[in-house]
Structure formats: C-alpha cells, structure tokens
Amino acid sequence: MSSSRSREKAAARIAALVTELNLHLRLYHVEDQPQISDAEYDDLYRELVDLENAFPELKQPDSPSERVGAPPATGFTQVAHRVPMLSLDNAMGSDEMRAFDERVRRVLEIEGDVPYLGEPKLDGAGIELVYEKRRLVVGVTRGDGRVGEDVTSNLRFCQTVPLALNDSAPTSRLSVRGEVTLPVAAFERLNRNRLEAGSEPFANPRNAAAGSLRQLHDIDTDRLRALDFRAYAVAEGLPGNVVRQSEILECLTAWGFSVSPDVELCPNAEAVVAYHEKILASRNTQPIEIDGTVIKLDRLDQQRELGTLSRAPRWAIAFKFPPQQETTVVESIEVQVGRTGALTPVAKLSPVHVGGVTVSSASLHNQDEIERKDVRVKDTVVVQRAGDVIPQIVKVVIEKRPKGTRRYRLPSHCPVCGDAAVRLEDEVVTRCPNIDCPAQLVNNLRHFASRGALDVEGLGEKMVAQLVESGLVARMSDLFRLDADMLGKLERMGEKSASNLVASIARARDTTLSRFLIALSIRHVGEGVAELLAGQFGDIAPILAATQEELEAIDGVGPTIAESLAAFFADERNRQEIAQMQQLGVHWPTAEPAAPGGDALKGKTFVLTGGLATMTRDEAKRLIQQQGGKVTGSVSKKTSYVVVGTDPGSKAKKAEELEIEILDEEGLVKLLS
Numbered sequence: 001m002s003s004s005r006s007r008e009k010a011a012a013r014i015a016a017l018v019t020e021l022n023l024h025l026r027l028y029h030v031e032d033q034p035q036i037s038d039a040e041y042d043d044l045y046r047e048l049v050d051l052e053n054a055f056p057e058l059k060q061p062d063s064p065s066e067r068v069g070a071p072p073a074t075g076f077t078q079v080a081h082r083v084p085m086l087s088l089d090n091a092m093g094s095d096e097m098r099a100f101d102e103r104v105r106r107v108l109e110i111e112g113d114v115p116y117l118g119e120p121k122l123d124g125a126g127i128e129l130v131y132e133k134r135r136l137v138v139g140v141t142r143g144d145g146r147v148g149e150d151v152t153s154n155l156r157f158c159q160t161v162p163l164a165l166n167d168s169a170p171t172s173r174l175s176v177r178g179e180v181t182l183p184v185a186a187f188e189r190l191n192r193n194r195l196e197a198g199s200e201p202f203a204n205p206r207n208a209a210a211g212s213l214r215q216l217h218d219i220d221t222d223r224l225r226a227l228d229f230r231a232y233a234v235a236e237g238l239p240g241n242v243v244r245q246s247e248i249l250e251c252l253t254a255w256g257f258s259v260s261p262d263v264e265l266c267p268n269a270e271a272v273v274a275y276h277e278k279i280l281a282s283r284n285t286q287p288i289e290i291d292g293t294v295i296k297l298d299r300l301d302q303q304r305e306l307g308t309l310s311r312a313p314r315w316a317i318a319f320k321f322p323p324q325q326e327t328t329v330v331e332s333i334e335v336q337v338g339r340t341g342a343l344t345p346v347a348k349l350s351p352v353h354v355g356g357v358t359v360s361s362a363s364l365h366n367q368d369e370i371e372r373k374d375v376r377v378k379d380t381v382v383v384q385r386a387g388d389v390i391p392q393i394v395k396v397v398i399e400k401r402p403k404g405t406r407r408y409r410l411p412s413h414c415p416v417c418g419d420a421a422v423r424l425e426d427e428v429v430t431r432c433p434n435i436d437c438p439a440q441l442v443n444n445l446r447h448f449a450s451r452g453a454l455d456v457e458g459l460g461e462k463m464v465a466q467l468v469e470s471g472l473v474a475r476m477s478d479l480f481r482l483d484a485d486m487l488g489k490l491e492r493m494g495e496k497s498a499s500n501l502v503a504s505i506a507r508a509r510d511t512t513l514s515r516f517l518i519a520l521s522i523r524h525v526g527e528g529v530a531e532l533l534a535g536q537f538g539d540i541a542p543i544l545a546a547t548q549e550e551l552e553a554i555d556g557v558g559p560t561i562a563e564s565l566a567a568f569f570a571d572e573r574n575r576q577e578i579a580q581m582q583q584l585g586v587h588w589p590t591a592e593p594a595a596p597g598g599d600a601l602k603g604k605t606f607v608l609t610g611g612l613a614t615m616t617r618d619e620a621k622r623l624i625q626q627q628g629g630k631v632t633g634s635v636s637k638k639t640s641y642v643v644v645g646t647d648p649g650s651k652a653k654k655a656e657e658l659e660i661e662i663l664d665e666e667g668l669v670k671l672l673s
C-alpha cells in the first residue's frame, strides 16, 4: 500500500472514529444510555490513539483524546511513582528458595540463620495509596512500575481503603503499598451475573480487580465495594524507629489498614519451606486468591544491605505455588450464543477435580483459540486453575489423541436460529447477524426501544422480557402488531398501562431514518454512522441496494463498518423484518440521495494526487462523491481520471504509464460543474 493511500484511509477512519466516540461519550455522560460496552469503547479509542500517533497531523481538534477537564474519555490521569513499584523474582520450588537463602547469607556474610517474614502472595493488582495529614490524597495503580494511573475515585468505594488514618499514623506524606483483590466469593458472583447478562466473564480475580478499578463508564459501585485492599509495604514516610518488616505490618494495622492474617516469622530457610507448605495446603479455602508466598528479609538493615536491582529487590522473593492441573477428556464441543450474538465454543469435559472445584467445561473462546490449541472432540487435555477460577485448557496431550479425530470448526450457522454466522475481517468473534435470533432478541429489543433509537416509552427491560417470554413478541416487527387486548393478557398489566404502551409504540412509528438505522443493532453502527448513511442515501431502499464497495466509498465509513452493514443487509431475514416494519407503519421523512449534481460522475473512479489550490483534497473528494463518483487511493486500470495538483506523487507517473486521463485542477472544476 502506498503511504498516501494508507494516509487517506487513516484520515477517513479517524473521522469515523471521532464521530463514533463522541457519540458514545454523549450517550454515556449526557443521555445515560450507553450503546456499547466499556471494552468496545476502549478498543475504538485505542484504535484512534494508535492512528493519531501514526499520523499526528491528522488529529482532529474535536478528538476525544484532546478532551480536557471533562471526565477522562478513557484511560486515567497518569501519575509517576516517587519510589518505583518493583516486581519480585520468582522461586519455583523449595530448591530455588534455598538457593535464594544461600545467596542472601553469602552477601550478608552470615553463616547462621537469617530471619524472614513469610506473607501470602495475594493475586490482585498492586496499588499505592498516598496520605497527607492522614487523609487519602491519591491512589495509583502499579502501571509499569514507574508511572501508574490515578484511580482514586474508584478506590474510595473500596471498604478496606481507609480514607482517613488513625491518630497513631504519621501526619507527613505517607505512601502505603498493597494489593487490591476481589475475594473469590464476590468474583464468582460477579461472573455468574456477567454470564447471565451475556457478557464475558473475567478469567480470574486479578483481572476482575484490575478491571473494576479501571472502570470508566457505568461504574459498578457494588463491585468496587466488594474489593479488598491489604497493605504490605511503606514506600515513603516510615517512622525511623521501625526496623523490621514485621513491625511495618504492625504499624499498618495500628494506622487502620488491613493486613494479611497469615503472615509468619520464619527463623530460617527450612521454616520458610514449612510455612509455604502450610499456606499451600490452605490455598483452596482462602477467601482471597493467593498464588504463592512472598518471603522477605525481616530486618530492614539487612534489606538495605542486599539492596535493589532495577526490576526487583534482592531481599525478597515470590515463592510460587505450582499451577493446579489435571488431565481429562473433551466429550463434546458445544456452541453458546450470547446476547450480542457472539458464538462461543465451550468444551464439555469429563468432570475432574482441579484445585478444590469440579470442572466440567472450559471456554474455548473463539475459532482462533481453537486453531492455536487444536482442541478436538475426544482429545485428552490438560486443564488448569492457576489463579484462574475459570478453568482453562492448557494443551492437548497429543500422544493420547485417538485415531479419526477431526479439526474442530465453529458451525457456519447460528445453532439457535440457523442464520448464517458472520465473522468480520478484523474481529476474532463470529456472530449471528439475525436481529430476531432468540438468543439476542431481548437485548436487541431493549436497544430498539432505547432513547437514542426508536425511544419507546414504557418498554423497559422487564417489559421486553415479559413480551418475549409470553411469546407475544418473537421478532422485532411483532412489536408493531401488539394491541391493548393482547397486552391485557399479560400478568400485572393493567388496562391503562396496556393502552399507554400501545400509544407509545404508535408514536415510535413516526421516526427518522437515522434513528431507525441505529435501532437495528447493526454492529459498529451508532448515531454517527447512521446519520452519515441517512444523509447520503435519504431512504432505506438505496441503502439496501448499495454494495459493500459503495458503502465504503462514503467518507467516514471504514471497511469494518461497510463489511458489517453489508453482512447485515445481505441477511434475508433482516431485509424481511425491515419490510415488515415499514408495512406495519414505521416511517420517516425521506430525502433525495445526496447527489446534488445528479449522477453525472456515476461509474467514474478518481485518484487525487498533489495539492489543490482552491480546495482541500477532502473537499474535492466530497464534491466528486456528491455527483456519484468514487475516489480511491491508488491508480489502476479501472481508474477513470487522475487529478494532478502541485507536487504530485508517483501516482501521476503511474497514470501516464497506464494511459489514464489526467486532469489538472481546472479540468476537475470544469468536470464538476
């Protein structure tokens, strides 16, 4: 791809992303009606920032990445740690632990025992809390160890983060470090809810804790309240009379922090090994996920003598637990369809005990993951819980593979409704595009009725669920078939509310094309794209008739959006639903397609190169498109005209070679008029 072509693509994508992201910011902050998940928002935002970094000159002034003052668009304020937050070296077994002890004694030149403090290694997110005058001023994630993110506002919900310290605490600046975890019970509850709501469960309590702290939109405060903070270090402000790690923990407790109850003074390496075994044995009954022990020199003077390397201190080591693994057999691979239409393959396993829980299924995530691991039905697999409450398939035991197994492929059709499944080019997830798919109907109806879409008053979550469960609504268009008699048969539905709902559905029939497009739950189509399409096409029929290429030629519609639109409208059931809804009275003001100059340039493909004097290239592009022409980035035999401005690139030469008609600016203007 030539660089100007990629630049042009980037410009279009940036414009589309800015429109989309600003829409979602508004839906979230102003309308309280987010249409996409945080993760989807973050993906789009990251894509934008990557493009802006690659093409800084294309950055738009209204880019969400330029936003100041307002709540951070994504990402939090960065804060540098005054004292770096280090990592720990690992010891994988008792021998490596003993080797650590020997090195310590060698450096300290001590023949006898050296005392250690053993602490559980909490499997969460490292956090720094800074206090001034005993009040919490800021809470920062570990980040890369040098710079973290300010997550104070979320941390304040966490019940074990003291907002003010006891009187015994120092009044000067105090920096306390510790681990934020989501206790296992809360983690399991959270994942059950997420599965029910059709969202991806968290892989382990660590991710859940870190994810909770980094919530930006739609903040789940119950989840934040359930977080647990345990302190284990003081980076700044430690009183001078404290000389042992064990005393630090005592101080932290006295000042008002929670500290792990299972810490133990170990007089030598053998005591450390015994302590480690004891904690390991309690692993599956601990309320908090722990993935090992942390062994620290107890005496701070000895810690100082050993010192610190750039990555990790030499006075401490993470003594890790072995992962909990078992082998079992894949009985079958089932496909679940989530509320957003995602097809997720799930391995059904012969039940096996791993780390205190019975495991009988494991998610295979998506087609790529299956291919990477090549998991097949009847394979013997290693399953693992290593800080991961959700079991994972580590690998296939190839030697045990029976003859005649076949590579697994996700079905080409949705197992719930039978519609052809679609995987967009840049996505790992395969989805069912049918808006009426029973797995998605409740979700889609809620979106359909939401404020940014058709805005059907009185059609909330409960009502939608009731309509679908009762069988009154089996597809989107059934909404417009409802009458007061039908609704009256529903439980807890009075005459008045029935007629109110019928009236608000009637009102919703009178809408705009852009709202209708938003309502259809087409992936990647929010208000920005919907308005572009409505402005360009004026009515639904020309959109249904447009090819993917024609959609992509629209300024602001990138390849992903075009592909998603094309897949949606290619689906016969979706087309029928649209027709049904129109027949049942859904309508909007139509407009002529945005081609003021008619189709004068229809079928003509232009390439622009070099600078123009009277307009920008984007303006030229728009003018050409408005008359039905197409603008592409590279010259080929199919190009009709190459418009050559000042300082043209290699495209001008290519045009000569291919004998394609060359226009100067004047020629273009003449053609346009």
Ligand code: IVH
Residues within 6 Å of the ligand: 086, 087, 088, 119, 120, 121, 122, 123, 124, 125, 126, 127, 142, 178, 179, 232, 233, 294, 313, 316, 318
């Ligand atoms: S001490 C310089 N103590 O484990 C000392 N860390 O793998 C480093 N961790 O980044 C921290 N429990 O987030 C310490 N009792 C404990 C810990 C602990 C968990 C985490 C911490 C650290 C990571 C290193």
